[in-house]
Amino acid sequence: MMRVYRAPGQAARVPAMRVVDLDRDMSDVIPTGMSPDSEFLFARMTEVTLHATCADSGRLVLDVASGVGQDSVALAREGARVVGAEPSARMTAMAQAFGTENSDPHVPAPAWVRGWSDALPFDDDAFDASFCKGAMDHFDDPEAAVAEMARVTRRDGRVVLAIANFDSLACRATRAIDALREEGLGWGPLRGRRGYDAPSDHFTRYEVDLIREQAARHLEIEMLQGVSIGWGLPGWATLVCHLPRSLSFAMLRGLDFLARLYPTLADVIVLVGRPRRVCATTSL
Numbered sequence: 001m002m003r004v005y006r007a008p009g010q011a012a013r014v015p016a017m018r019v020v021d022l023d024r025d026m027s028d029v030i031p032t033g034m035s036p037d038s039e040f041l042f043a044r045m046t047e048v049t050l051h052a053t054c055a056d057s058g059r060l061v062l063d064v065a066s067g068v069g070q071d072s073v074a075l076a077r078e079g080a081r082v083v084g085a086e087p088s089a090r091m092t093a094m095a096q097a098f099g100t101e102n103s104d105p106h107v108p109a110p111a112w113v114r115g116w117s118d119a120l121p122f123d124d125d126a127f128d129a130s131f132c133k134g135a136m137d138h139f140d141d142p143e144a145a146v147a148e149m150a151r152v153t154r155r156d157g158r159v160v161l162a163i164a165n166f167d168s169l170a171c172r173a174t175r176a177i178d179a180l181r182e183e184g185l186g187w188g189p190l191r192g193r194r195g196y197d198a199p200s201d202h203f204t205r206y207e208v209d210l211i212r213e214q215a216a217r218h219l220e221i222e223m224l225q226g227v228s229i230g231w232g233l234p235g236w237a238t239l240v241c242h243l244p245r246s247l248s249f250a251m252l253r254g255l256d257f258l259a260r261l262y263p264t265l266a267d268v269i270v271l272v273g274r275p276r277r278v279c280a281t282t283s284l
Helices: 036-054 071-076 087-102 143-150 169-184 208-216 237-242 247-261
Strands: 060-064 081-085 111-113 127-133 153-164 221-225 268-275
Touching: 036 071, 036 127, 036 153, 036 169, 036 221, 036 237, 036 268, 060 071, 060 143, 071 081, 087 111, 111 247, 127 143, 143 153, 143 208, 143 221, 143 268, 153 221, 208 221, 221 247, 237 268, 247 268
Parallel strands: 060 081, 060 127, 081 111, 127 153
Antiparallel strands: 153 268, 221 268
């Protein structure tokens, strides 16, 4: 049996003091109702991310910032051995409950571990793949998290990062529309957070160049793919809701195809790479 937890005596990585409330009420992060464009976006983001892990039967996969555990459970159903690492006690408890209710009794259930993304409590080269979906912009040191994922993943394994693109076509267009309203028409500032503004619990506003720059220092990048175009545009969700479902789905699929070709325009970025390893050399 492969042991994945840090060996006794190995130096522990002590994370810096956090200023976030990890155990606040997290019920608001679980959507109870979504428009078709949101359903499509989140489903495709999950599909592309999990597929990129190449989590075949028996492979050991790490889900970083695993939240309430849906992705870990989904991979376990495919036969992968999954470990979910999550710093929040509340979220970990929710994941355990979700796993108990939804796991396949014929395959091993995910294991749940409390741990920070930038101080993962696992040995080097412990996993066949690791992934982090939709959480890196919550980290106070996301590049350290990428380095840790690279460390705990085998050299021939895969590290998958999926993150919202705050410089998407929708964000740019909405920003331009708002500028026209405020400056051109003099209607004054809009109330509330706009889609191109990072929420208060996000520490990093990601776009393609930034995620590529951070990842390239620790990963040999193999793929950078976009998912969906148009999410968050003013009136977009209303339009999609009122179109016939077959037409709206065809439109969403077509825009998703364009997102794959032009990730800088996409609503979500998925990056895949293999860990870099620094080879030590000695001189005689």
